[in-house]
Amino acid sequence: MNETEWLKYLKKYLFEGSEVVKSKNEDCAVIKISKNKYLLFTTDALVEKVHFDLKYTSFFELGKKLAISNLSDIAAMGGEPRWGLLTLGSPSPIQISWIDPLMEGIVSALKTFGAYLIGGDTVKSSAFFLNLALLGETKNPILRKGAVPGDLIFVSKPLGESSAFLRLKKEKSLEEIPDTIKKAHLSPEPEITLGKLLSKYKLATSMIDISDGLLIDLWRICEENEVGAELFEEKIPVGEFATLEEALSGGEDYALLFTVKKENIKKLQELSSKLNKKLFQIGVITEKKKIYLVKDSEKKVTSPKGFDHFSS
Amino acid sequence: MNETEWLKYLKKYLFEGSEVVKSKNEDCAVIKISKNKYLLFTTDALVEKVHFDLKYTSFFELGKKLAISNLSDIAAMGGEPRWGLLTLGSPSPIQISWIDPLMEGIVSALKTFGAYLIGGDTVKSSAFFLNLALLGETKNPILRKGAVPGDLIFVSKPLGESSAFLRLKKEKSLEEIPDTIKKAHLSPEPEITLGKLLSKYKLATSMIDISDGLLIDLWRICEENEVGAELFEEKIPVGEFATLEEALSGGEDYALLFTVKKENIKKLQELSSKLNKKLFQIGVITEKKKIYLVKDSEKKVTSPKGFDHFSS
Numbered sequence A, B: 001m002n003e004t005e006w007l008k009y010l011k012k013y014l015f016e017g018s019e020v021v022k023s024k025n026e027d028c029a030v031i032k033i034s035k036n037k038y039l040l041f042t043t044d045a046l047v048e049k050v051h052f053d054l055k056y057t058s059f060f061e062l063g064k065k066l067a068i069s070n071l072s073d074i075a076a077m078g079g080e081p082r083w084g085l086l087t088l089g090s091p092s093p094i095q096i097s098w099i100d101p102l103m104e105g106i107v108s109a110l111k112t113f114g115a116y117l118i119g120g121d122t123v124k125s126s127a128f129f130l131n132l133a134l135l136g137e138t139k140n141p142i143l144r145k146g147a148v149p150g151d152l153i154f155v156s157k158p159l160g161e162s163s164a165f166l167r168l169k170k171e172k173s174l175e176e177i178p179d180t181i182k183k184a185h186l187s188p189e190p191e192i193t194l195g196k197l198l199s200k201y202k203l204a205t206s207m208i209d210i211s212d213g214l215l216i217d218l219w220r221i222c223e224e225n226e227v228g229a230e231l232f233e234e235k236i237p238v239g240e241f242a243t244l245e246e247a248l249s250g251g252e253d254y255a256l257l258f259t260v261k262k263e264n265i266k267k268l269q270e271l272s273s274k275l276n277k278k279l280f281q282i283g284v285i286t287e288k289k290k291i292y293l294v295k296d297s298e299k300k301v302t303s304p305k306g307f308d309h310f311s312s
Helices: A003-013 A059-075 A096-112 A161-171 A179-186 A192-200 A214-225 A244-249 A262-275 B003-013 B059-075 B096-112 B161-171 B179-186 B192-200 B214-225 B244-249 B262-275
Strands: A020-022 A029-034 A037-047 A080-090 A116-124 A129-138 A152-155 A206-210 A228-232 A255-260 A280-286 A291-295 A298-301 B020-022 B029-034 B037-047 B080-090 B116-124 B129-138 B152-155 B206-210 B228-232 B255-260 B280-286 B291-295 B298-301
Touching (some): A003 B096, A003 B116, A029 B029, A029 B080, A037 B116, A059 A096, A059 A129, A080 A192, A080 B129, A096 A116, A129 B037, A152 A262, A192 A262, A206 A214, A255 A262, B059 B096, B059 B192, B152 B262, B161 B179, B161 B244, B206 B214, B214 B228, B214 B255, B214 B291
Parallel strands (some): A080 A116
Antiparallel strands (some): A020 A029, A080 A129, A206 A255, B029 B037, B037 B129, B206 B255, B291 B298
């Protein structure tokens, strides 16, 4: 079972109803806890040799990355991150030399966005792994569901640099790789502030964070809404050292991908100026359930790499 | 760093304050979300060859056990379990043959107590592991803090049988081991109903679930309240096939250990009759910060096995 099949399989065991507004096909589960307040609940794990390599990731960066992958899920719903629980699996006894920077990485990244660690468990395990379960809150959760044909598609930062790092480190020594690329992979910025404001001003009709790649994550939005999209190739913000392919299909960008009604573009521009943050309009939602890449008025269907479910 | 040292170490990174009523030294973190409502937040992981052996644990039982270890943490605070997120780490691709019974085990155990799975993640990992993060709710969380000298000590079921299973399976084939012992280890009953009622009627001054052994968990209550205890050896409910040593120090009983004011004993008896459930009064909280085992008016200091922190 690959990830797509797993997500599809899992759905039959997930509960939705009463307070649980959303559990399936989302970055976070959404629970209504009072008239005007929703809990967001997410979890993410990192496993050594699968998600990180201690040869080029420091323990501080690892802790930060664990926090960020969870924070980005909260950002993707327009939420405010609040409280986390850590699980640490380690084959060898815990040593101060590495647990101190690891904990500092987790706790400092959470704190930057107003969130706190409130519990933790450690287990013996032949694989070194970390799991964080994170709660957030919002008055207005932004779901994947909501985009309709005509809505404009935006991303919140240049793409592909995290993926470019993985390519460059095969060719070069760590010292030779530009700092911006290292940062994009090892400590990307979660888009909490932008997500919160899009929620506050009700500007996004749908939203997701790009963790598996622009095309895959855009397709998730499309599937959820039974729509398609046209992407303008020249407008896709390709990171400085990245290729177009990496911008389209590289993962772990932790950018927000969201859709906005045409009539709200001016408000979005005001938000962008206020935040002093460039937002990139890359395409438009269409009725036809395909993703087209448009260049010089030439249109071709494109398919997320490695995403076997796309063709169906 | 052993578990005791880890728990002590972790405290400096855990936040308490504002809505977070309790994060340190508890079975669950406690968050006040409205005037009359608290969230309980806990997480527990099971790792193959450390916490379970697939030779004598079925995938259904494994799923159930994962749910139960978390449910028991919610029970220990007097809470009502609500929503869980699963993380699954697997070295081999997911197969329907084992994922179906595993998921059924988790979901059915949660559902028995009114809780639901609302999300899940799967990761590749060289160790097979499961993590569940579980939320519960309560109007009146029962903390470890609260016991004072003179309070009577109770446990909610016979002890040591889970541990006896681990001994017996070395000596006998699985078929020769009595069913009650198998059940005690492989699918113990979490004490959700009792916990909820103790919370509702405000009968317990402190509470914990016995996951690491009676003496260790009693010592945790003692430490938190700067008190000690006298245990009456003859009153300790030793499971049918267990030894006294297993009842005192064997883990994974998932019994509730709680303290009650003398003046509330009658109300507790009424509760016990109403539930048709025997509760065992095993001792009394004392001022002197030691645990004594009392037998025939002979008193001796006892120390939780493998609990290095006890002597200090």
